[in-house]
Amino acid sequence: MTGNQFLQGNEACTYGGLAAGALFFAGYPISPATEIAELCSNLLPAKGGVFIQMEDEIASIAAVIGASLGGMKAFTATSGPGLSLMQENIGLAIMAEVPCVIINVQRFGLSTGIATQPGQSDIMATRWGTHGDHSIIALAPSSVQECFDLTVEAFNLAERFRTPVVVLTDAVIAHLRESVYIPEQVKIINRTRPSGPVEGYRPYAPGENLVPVPPNFGDEYILRVTGLVHDEYGYSSDNPDVGGQLVNRLIDKIENYTRELPQPEYTGPENPDVIIISYGISARSALAAARRIRCQGISLGVLKLKTIWPFPEQAVAKICARAPRVVVAEMNKGQILREVKAAGITRAIGLNRTDTRVIMPGEIISYVKERCACATG
Amino acid sequence: MKRWQILLCGSGGQGLGLAGKILATAALYDGLYAVQSQSYGARARGGYSASGVVINNRNIYFPLIEQPNLLLVLTEEAYQKNVTPGHDVEHIIFDSDYVPLAPGQQKYGLPLARWAGELDNPKGVAILSLGVITALFGLVTPENVERAIAENIAPALLEANLRCYRKGMEVGGSEKYTFSPLKNLN
Numbered sequence: 125m126t127g128n129q130f131l132q133g134n135e136a137c138t139y140g141g142l143a144a145g146a147l148f149f150a151g152y153p154i155s156p157a158t159e160i161a162e163l164c165s166n167l168l169p170a171k172g173g174v175f176i177q178m179e180d181e182i183a184s185i186a187a188v189i190g191a192s193l194g195g196m197k198a199f200t201a202t203s204g205p206g207l208s209l210m211q212e213n214i215g216l217a218i219m220a221e222v223p224c225v226i227i228n229v230q231r232f233g234l235s236t237g238i239a240t241q242p243g244q245s246d247i248m249a250t251r252w253g254t255h256g257d258h259s260i261i262a263l264a265p266s267s268v269q270e271c272f273d274l275t276v277e278a279f280n281l282a283e284r285f286r287t288p289v290v291v292l293t294d295a296v297i298a299h300l301r302e303s304v305y306i307p308e309q310v311k312i313i314n315r316t317r318p319s320g321p322v323e324g325y326r327p328y329a330p331g332e333n334l335v336p337v338p339p340n341f342g343d344e345y346i347l348r349v350t351g352l353v354h355d356e357y358g359y360s361s362d363n364p365d366v367g368g369q370l371v372n373r374l375i376d377k378i379e380n381y382t383r384e385l386p387q388p389e390y391t392g393p394e395n396p397d398v399i400i401i402s403y404g405i406s407a408r409s410a411l412a413a414a415r416r417i418r419c420q421g422i423s424l425g426v427l428k429l430k431t432i433w434p435f436p437e438q439a440v441a442k443i444c445a446r447a448p449r450v451v452v453a454e455m456n457k458g459q460i461l462r463e464v465k466a467a468g469i470t471r472a473i474g475l476n477r478t479d480t481r482v483i484m485p486g487e488i489i490s491y492v493k494e495r496c497a498c499a500t501g
Numbered sequence: 502m503k504r505w506q507i508l509l510c511g512s513g514g515q516g517l518g519l520a521g522k523i524l525a526t527a528a529l530y531d532g533l534y535a536v537q538s539q540s541y542g543a544r545a546r547g548g549y550s551a552s553g554v555v556i557n558n559r560n561i562y563f564p565l566i567e568q569p570n571l572l573l574v575l576t577e578e579a580y581q582k583n584v585t586p587g588h589d590v591e592h593i594i595f596d597s598d599y600v601p602l603a604p605g606q607q608k609y610g611l612p613l614a615r616w617a618g619e620l621d622n623p624k625g626v627a628i629l630s631l632g633v634i635t636a637l638f639g640l641v642t643p644e645n646v647e648r649a650i651a652e653n654i655a656p657a658l659l660e661a662n663l664r665c666y667r668k669g670m671e672v673g674g675s676e677k678y679t680f681s682p683l684k685n686l687n
Contacts, residue, residue, distance in 0.1 A: 130526055155543065239543045300564055301522060301537040303529065405565075412563035485563050 126306045133271040133297040134159035134201075136304050137227050138167070140275030141199050143310045146225070147173035148198035150187035152180050152206060155239040156295035157229040160201035181206035185213040188224045192217075193349060195340035197279055199225040204246050205236050207253065214288050215254035216351045218374060221328070221336060223282035223289075223315060227275065230294040230404075232480045241480035242295035244404055245456035250290050251433050257371055259378040262290040262433040263386060266407040268302035274430065277386060280313040285378055286335050292432060294455070296405040296482060318345050326356040328370075334377035378434060385431040390443050392425025398496045399447040401440065401464060401472070403429040406453045406483050413488035422492060432460070437467035444469045449496040451475050453483050502533075505556040505640060506566045509627065510583055511575025511596075514546035519653060520627035521552030524634070526649035527641040528556045536564040549578050556640060571638065573630050574600050575613065594633060596626075609637075611672060617665050622658075625665030632669020643670060 125139060138160050141149075149164035151157075161177065168175040174191070178184040184200045191198040202210065207228050217224055228250065232243040250262045261281050263274040271293060278289040318325065318337045325345050327338035336356075339345035348358030353367040361367070392399070392414055400410040407428040414424040427443055429436065444450050444464075450472040452461040461474040475491050477483050507524065509517045521537045528535035535556045542548035553566035568588065574580045574595040584590060597610030611633065617626040628650065635646050647663065654662050 130522075130529060240541055296538065296565065299539045301525060302564065303534075303536075408563050408565075415562060482565060484565075484567055486567065 126308050129304050129306055130301055131268055131272075131304045132159060132299055132301050133265070133268045133293055134229065134299070135163055136268045136271035137201070137275045137291060137293065137298075138163040139306060140272040141225065141227075141279065142167060142171070143272070143306065144197065144276045144279035145312055145314070146197040146199050146279060147171065148188065148191040148196040149174070149200065150176045150178050150184045150191070150198070151200045151202065152178055152184050154181075154203045154206050156231055156242075156298045157201040157203050157206075157227065159298070160227060160229075181209040182213065185210040185217070185224075185226070188226075189213060189217050189220075189222050192222045192224045193220075193341050193347070195342075197223070197283070199227065199279075201227040201229065203229050203231045204233075204243075204249070207246060207249060211249075211253040214260075215256060215258070217288040218254070218258050218260065219351050220349045221286040221338065221374075222349075223279075223286050225275070225278045225282055225289050225291065227291045227293065229298045230292060232295075238480055240295065242405065242455065242482065243478075243480070244294055244406065244454050245459065245478070246292065247432060247454075247456060247459035250292060257375065259287075259375045260290065260433050261285065261287065261378060261385065261431070262292050263430060264292045264403040264432045265297060265430075266404050266428060268297070268300055269304050270430070271297065272304055272306060274386065276310050276312075280311070281385065283313045283315045284335070285381075286315070286338070287374075287378065290433075292404070294404050300405075318343070322346075327358055328354060329356040330373055330377075333381065334373050382431070382434045382436060383438075385434070385436070388430065388436055388439050388443065389428045390425060391428070393423045394446065396423040396425035396447050398422065398449040398451060398492050399425045399427055399444055400451050400453055400475075400488060400492075401427045401429065401444075401460070402453040403432060403460070404455075406455060409483050409485045409488055410453055412485040413492070416485060417489050417492065420489075420493075422496075424492060429460070435460075435463040435467070437463070440464060441467045441469060444472075449473075451488075451492065451496070453488060455483060502558040503570075504561075505554075505571060506569045507554040507556070507571045507573070507634070507640075508551060508566050508569035508583060509554070509573045509630070510549070510551035510579035511573075511627075512546075512578070513541055513548045513550040514624075515550065515575055516624055516627040517550055517552040517575075520631050521554045523628070523646065523649040523653055524631055524641065525554045525556070526653070527645040528554075530645035530648060531641050533558055533641075534561050536561050538565050549576075549582060551579070551583075571634070573627075573634065575626060575630070577601065592638075594630065594637075616668055616672075620661070620664050620668060622661040622665050625662050628662045629665040629669040632666040632671075633673040634669075636670045636673025
């Protein structure tokens with residue numbers, strides 16, 4: 125399917141995955157992510173791919189890891205409750221450097237919450253849900269077009285960095301239908317394959333940019349996979365130096381290259397009175413609010429995040445230096461606000477909503493008028 | 502053109518999501534900007550369900566319904582949720598068999614579900630309502646609505662749904678139902 129289409133966010137994520145070369149999906153249906161599994165079950169077999177409905181989300185991510193180790197581009201889709209179940213194996217995928225994509229369609233609340241209503245409160249669960257020091261990449265689309273584009277990007281980043289990448293959407297974007305342009309061809313990154321002698325091959329030796337070049341299962345090169353600390357051959361080790369070097373490399377291979385991840389997008393005047401930082405459906409409200417408030421004598425800029433993790437600290441700090449007031453609008457209790465403050469923008473304040481209702485443009489306008497009045501004279 | 506915010510609401514299984522998709526698709530065929538959103542409960546059928554369509558001749562920055570200016574209401578629950586004191590909706594079309602409205606309100610009640618049932622297609626109530634909306638407000642061209650219906654409904658069910666749509670068009674365009682003053686509103 126190419127050209128102009130009228131698609132739901134979930135459909136666009138699925139087509140994005142397929143355009144990036146995914147041929148394997150394992151998942152367990154869950155609102156509001158189910159359409160991704162449903163569409164994969166229709167499309168993948170016809171492309172020679174594999175769709176498996178697993179018994180739960182633990183098995184789903186395990187199957188995805190297995191497929192990826194065998195050389196396939198693989199993904200799954202879930203919502204908060206499923207993300208919780210996947211956390212142990214996400215840690216394994218980070219540790220064993222297995223590329224894969226997890227689409228997490230955020231719904232409201234903790235535990236099973238409200239199944240069909242939106243939220244943006246899985247931000248920290250995505251970052252720190254699995255135990256131990258690590259880095260993770262998470263991207264957040266705020267339109268159906270970005271559902272397509274950022275899912276393609278997620279696969280490319282997963283292959284490049286050899287790590288799981290999470291696409292964080294929400295129930296509104298997932299079920300929203302918008303016009304989408306699907307190009308004939310997208311830029312695809314395929315994983316590099318080992319070369320050279322089989323004898324003495326070290327699958328976890330850092331290659332270019334600290335990323336190793338492990339083989340697929342079944343190749344003539346031997347691949348040992350473990351969640352334990354391991355040396356460059358893949359043998360488990362309790363050596364402190366091996367452990368320290370491994371964990372640091374797993375973090376640095378991503379964090380040293382954050383400028384190459386999708387950058388935050390700024391829309392607005394050069395030196396606005398207020399900058400709204402937002403992402404996902406909330407960013408759409410912020411963009412509408414900025415347009416409407418212009419005729420009311422306040423200048424509002426919008427900084428829309430695309431990469432959520434690693435948090436783009438430097439880019440955010442640089443852009444926010446242009447405005448005396450910074451507001452972070454998000455449907456949670458301030459999960460990104462903390463990151464913004466940690467980036468040195470201690471003056472940032474939060475516009476937070478935690479009741480399934482989307483933050484409306486009018487709410488942002490009222491909030492800016494009330495809370496940022498001194499900035500506007 | 503003003504920003505049309507159309508909320509189609511009723512109960513799960515009435516085809517409101519599909520009707521919203523068809524309306525938005527027809528608007529896109531007309532060269533307009535259109536988006537469609539959906540909200541529903543956890544049950545497959547029954548329970549409150551709504552589909553929002555925003556249509557404009559300019560880019561749509563915020564894709565959800567803030568305050569509907571055209572409301573289709575098929576159940577009493579949907580009425581209670583969306584018609585609140587102090588929030589006047591410009592146009593309300595409601596199913597007069599299911600939604601009790603206070604007398605004197607300038608709203609438009611029709612036995613929509615009953616008519617769909619009489620056409621042997623009770624599930625066609627939302628499509629029938631689309632016909633009423635198309636005829637009344639001229640938001641989108643009827644040919645493009647029929648094109649969108651044909652693309653979104655299985656061939657075996659197409660005839661039954663086109664019958665519903667055309668019945669809605671006939672009613673919406675009929676002076677018998679005293680809708681004619683509305684026609685110039687957009």
